[in-house]
Amino acid sequence: MPELQASYVGEARGDASGDRIALDGGAFLRVAFRAEAHDEDNQSTLRDQPGDPASIGLPGLRSYVMTGDYEGILSITLGQATKAGFKVGRTSSGGTNTVYVDVRRP
Numbered sequence: 001m002p003e004l005q006a007s008y009v010g011e012a013r014g015d016a017s018g019d020r021i022a023l024d025g026g027a028f029l030r031v032a033f034r035a036e037a038h039d040e041d042n043q044s045t046l047r048d049q050p051g052d053p054a055s056i057g058l059p060g061l062r063s064y065v066m067t068g069d070y071e072g073i074l075s076i077t078l079g080q081a082t083k084a085g086f087k088v089g090r091t092s093s094g095g096t097n098t099v100y101v102d103v104r105r106p
């Protein structure tokens with residue numbers, strides 16, 4: 001499992017560019033992994049890349065966007081309704097590793 005960091009940030013920003021990304025929500029949770037996401041031909045190994053902000057519309061989780069795949073760090077920013085809290089966990093089954101983020105309802 002890759003090293004993982006999760007923390008609230010003031011706004012969603014692209015890791016490489018620093019550009020602000022408009023994301024629905026009142027609080028923003030950045031989840032970052034130290035992991036290589038490209039093969040030897042520099043092709044992405046990610047199956048689904050949320051490159052554009054995606055709206056969720058749930059009470060606690062409003063949106064998400066991939067904010068980085070830069071210098072060995074993959075990051076996704078989640079737009080929460082409020083800074084109500086979160087829990088990050090990991091599980092493994094059948095050779096597949098899964099990271100989950102549980103956001104508290106406001």
